[in-house]
Amino acid sequence: MAEKNYYTIDPEGKLKCMKCGVPLIKGKAKFMYLDNGFPVELPVCPVCGFVYVPEELALGKVASVERALEDK
Amino acid sequence: MAQIQERGSTHVYKVNKISKEEMESMVERCVYEHPPFCSAACPLKLDARAFLEAAAAGNFKKALQLYEKIAPFPLVLAMGCEAPCEQKCRIGEIGDAVQIRAVEEAVSRFGQVQKLGSIFRTRKKKSVVLFGSGLFALFLAGEIEKKAYPLTVFCEESDLESFLHTETGFLDEDAFRAELKRLKGKDIQFAFGCTIDRAFFEEKRAAFDVVCASPAVRKKVFPDAVSIPALMYCENEKLVSGPYAGVMDAAFGAKKAALTVDRLAQNLDPRNTRGQEGPVESALYTDLSEAMALTKTPVSSAGYTKEEAIEEASRCIQCRCEECLKSCAYLAHYKKHPGLFAKEIYNNTQIIMGDHQLNKPMNSCALCGQCTVVCPNGVDMARVCLDARRNMVSTDKMPLAPHEFALLDMLFSNDEAFLSRTQPGFESCKYVFFPGCQASAIAPETVKAAYLDLCERLDGGVALMLGCCGAIGDWAGRTELEAQTKEFLDRELSKLGDPIVIAGCPTCKKELQSHEGLRIIGIWDVLLKIGLPEGGHGLERPAALHDSCGARGDKSTQSAIRELAQKLDCTLVDTPYSGDRSPCCGYGGLSAYANREVAKELTDKCLERSDAPYISYCMACRDRFAREGRESKHILELIYGTDAGAPPDISEKRYNRLTLKKELRWELWQEETKEMKLDYDLRYTEEARRMMDERMILTDDVIAVMDEVRKTGACIFDEESGLYIACRRIGNATFWVKFSREGDESYLVHRAWSHRMQVVKREG
Numbered sequence A: 001m002a003e004k005n006y007y008t009i010d011p012e013g014k015l016k017c018m019k020c021g022v023p024l025i026k027g028k029a030k031f032m033y034l035d036n037g038f039p040v041e042l043p044v045c046p047v048c049g050f051v052y053v054p055e056e057l058a059l060g061k062v063a064s065v066e067r068a069l070e071d072k
Numbered sequence B: 001m002a003q004i005q006e007r008g009s010t011h012v013y014k015v016n017k018i019s020k021e022e023m024e025s026m027v028e029r030c031v032y033e034h035p036p037f038c039s040a041a042c043p044l045k046l047d048a049r050a051f052l053e054a055a056a057a058g059n060f061k062k063a064l065q066l067y068e069k070i071a072p073f074p075l076v077l078a079m080g081c082e083a084p085c086e087q088k089c090r091i092g093e094i095g096d097a098v099q100i101r102a103v104e105e106a107v108s109r110f111g112q113v114q115k116l117g118s119i120f121r122t123r124k125k126k127s128v129v130l131f132g133s134g135l136f137a138l139f140l141a142g143e144i145e146k147k148a149y150p151l152t153v154f155c156e157e158s159d160l161e162s163f164l165h166t167e168t169g170f171l172d173e174d175a176f177r178a179e180l181k182r183l184k185g186k187d188i189q190f191a192f193g194c195t196i197d198r199a200f201f202e203e204k205r206a207a208f209d210v211v212c213a214s215p216a217v218r219k220k221v222f223p224d225a226v227s228i229p230a231l232m233y234c235e236n237e238k239l240v241s242g243p244y245a246g247v248m249d250a251a252f253g254a255k256k257a258a259l260t261v262d263r264l265a266q267n268l269d270p271r272n273t274r275g276q277e278g279p280v281e282s283a284l285y286t287d288l289s290e291a292m293a294l295t296k297t298p299v300s301s302a303g304y305t306k307e308e309a310i311e312e313a314s315r316c317i318q319c320r321c322e323e324c325l326k327s328c329a330y331l332a333h334y335k336k337h338p339g340l341f342a343k344e345i346y347n348n349t350q351i352i353m354g355d356h357q358l359n360k361p362m363n364s365c366a367l368c369g370q371c372t373v374v375c376p377n378g379v380d381m382a383r384v385c386l387d388a389r390r391n392m393v394s395t396d397k398m399p400l401a402p403h404e405f406a407l408l409d410m411l412f413s414n415d416e417a418f419l420s421r422t423q424p425g426f427e428s429c430k431y432v433f434f435p436g437c438q439a440s441a442i443a444p445e446t447v448k449a450a451y452l453d454l455c456e457r458l459d460g461g462v463a464l465m466l467g468c469c470g471a472i473g474d475w476a477g478r479t480e481l482e483a484q485t486k487e488f489l490d491r492e493l494s495k496l497g498d499p500i501v502i503a504g505c506p507t508c509k510k511e512l513q514s515h516e517g518l519r520i521i522g523i524w525d526v527l528l529k530i531g532l533p534e535g536g537h538g539l540e541r542p543a544a545l546h547d548s549c550g551a552r553g554d555k556s557t558q559s560a561i562r563e564l565a566q567k568l569d570c571t572l573v574d575t576p577y578s579g580d581r582s583p584c585c586g587y588g589g590l591s592a593y594a595n596r597e598v599a600k601e602l603t604d605k606c607l608e609r610s611d612a613p614y615i616s617y618c619m620a621c622r623d624r625f626a627r628e629g630r631e632s633k634h635i636l637e638l639i640y641g642t643d644a645g646a647p648p649d650i651s652e653k654r655y656n657r658l659t660l661k662k663e664l665r666w667e668l669w670q671e672e673t674k675e676m677k678l679d680y681d682l683r684y685t686e687e688a689r690r691m692m693d694e695r696m697i698l699t700d701d702v703i704a705v706m707d708e709v710r711k712t713g714a715c716i717f718d719e720e721s722g723l724y725i726a727c728r729r730i731g732n733a734t735f736w737v738k739f740s741r742e743g744d745e746s747y748l749v750h751r752a753w754s755h756r757m758q759v760v761k762r763e764g
């Protein structure tokens, strides 16, 4: 069964990890807040594991999930 | 850097009851839902306010609909009613009562009659019989038909016209015709020309489930029957009937009787669940100050014309208690009166699992206390909201997010930016100047000038304490933090020799008053006593004085400020809602952190009172008014001839506090502060700065991110924008910075954002 991801972004080779010198790839990540977790797919550095959260995602989806959880 | 622990989980299942009784007493105190005086006096409970509103708007169709709810034969009622409503009409106290009955008559005459789909409607199963005629019987027939019971009427009259004629001699020809038409349209079976005696009665009644009779028939058939007036019911005879004396009594009797019929038809005791019947006393409050038309429109014998009825209906002032909603932008925003709002907020605290939808509303109240002053019954929403916040904190249900920035700011004020020193040359001091955190953040030069002046002109030594009074912790409902702050301040004060506190801010004064054994005065009191320093002067133009919500109920502070303004030659313009009735600028209660929109509406509401420049005596007010583009001065700026200038952003507010502390330490106590200079060059685009202020991101946060990048080299490069991106988790949030390199040791920040969720790489 395909696992559920709440959000997916593919960096399409346009982002590069400066520490490792490699492009970020679409990778598995997880958001955690107040004891709740959500699997997502975000640009991740395949070497050091740096996970990128773009501005639109942070201020959009992430913020609204935060608000919803805060009021639980 | 200071931190506050975020709550651990959304899965916390405890509830700490705040007193339900207290909430209920608050809810009961609000009279918003009380009926207007006219409706309260009407035994049939006509919604006279809505009726007159519709009539005044010329909407006779709607007005008639409302009237028909209580009157199946509107003209009969309107032309015969004794109008107890008019006796109680509020404007009757200062002029002529609204001629409600005459308007009802006109509406019944000119209003469009509803087409009833009576033939196609489903009737109820149980059948009802009614013996006799007259007003009571007529009204009762109308009520029963409305309830859709199949109804048969046995009467002595020979036809429908004579039936309607009985006891309705007061109707004129037109009215009679209209009501006859109405009667014909009703789904009622008639048997005319009956001779109603005991034998006839007993023979016929057997076929029906519920039996009713006119007062006359009852007397004839059962001369000794005892009727229960509240039910219009003779229990022994199982007969619904009732005596009456006038049109209104007949109508009200019929209403009660119809309810009894309803209960009997369902085999229920007619005594139970009847609700409140008949006239009531209303405790509604209505402001009469705007009532204009006090003289009634004269009525001719033919009654009002349509135009006259509209004119008369327009005299109704639509009695409502909205004192708090008129004055408080927060309540106006949520469009809820405190009686309802308090209940919802209380319920919000009682939710164990699920969404707390009232979190934002309860955190948006400025806790300013204006409602309590303007409410005729002293309803206290601040208390409701503060109790709710405390309750949510104590049960670990309160999100930290809306208040975290403010709370961290308080900790910052009492840590990095805190300063407590005796006046140079004094071991202990008689006084300590406590300007308040906002004053140091917004107008550091003014604080400095005031302190130097106090030192120079007061005997016994004036210590200085730069810090936060703890109001922020209080407002956030964090009683533990508030208590810690209190202890901390008390300790620091005792080191200074327990001096008398000279507060620079009315909210600090109020907050510090809760410290046991502390003596507090306002700087305004001191300045009145020792006189103004040289060089101060008022504004050129007339100005509006805004009273701080922290000084509500503090008449002596309010008048001291006015006296100072006078000494400065200020011309003050009168504004509505001043003194104790003053609205909050939007800073109070951390409203601005929890709900910017509401806070702005609160500010706008303050500014709406006058076009003049504003003089205030709380730095937060000064700041919020200036932010909206109004010429805004703190009274101390006028007194000391200083100018705090354009409102600082959140980072500048911190910087100002640190700089003030540093400068004073050096100038007065010759203490050096370690220079916290960055060893690289960091600049911001204007857009970044604006964005950071809006998103509550401090330059300190950005610096922390950049320090990390420089140390670890961890960042990414975005080909599309040609910019670098880095992040760092600080406290409960992750901060992101998008920047360009302008050289080896130089960076330009383009964008910044943050989120509270933690993000981790997942295996697999």
Ligand code: SF4
Pocket (backbone or CB within 6 Å): B029, B030, B031, B032, B285, B321, B322, B323, B324, B325, B337, B338, B339, B374, B375, B376, B377, B378, B379
């Ligand atoms: S002023 Fe507001 S709180 Fe007070 S009774 Fe009227 S509606 Fe209720």
Ligand code: SF4
Pocket (backbone or CB within 6 Å): B036, B037, B038, B039, B048, B049, B052, B088, B089, B090, B091, B098, B100, B315, B316, B317, B318, B319
């Ligand atoms: S002014 Fe209007 S709402 Fe108020 S009591 Fe009179 S009729 Fe009723």
Ligand code: SF4
Pocket (backbone or CB within 6 Å): B328, B329, B330, B331, B365, B366, B367, B368, B369, B370, B371, B372, B381, B382, B584
């Ligand atoms: S903002 Fe002030 S006036 Fe409005 S409800 Fe809250 S305490 Fe009352």
Ligand SMILES: [Zn+2]
Pocket (backbone or CB within 6 Å): A017, A018, A019, A020, A021, A045, A046, A047, A048, A049, A050
């Ligand atoms: Zn990497």
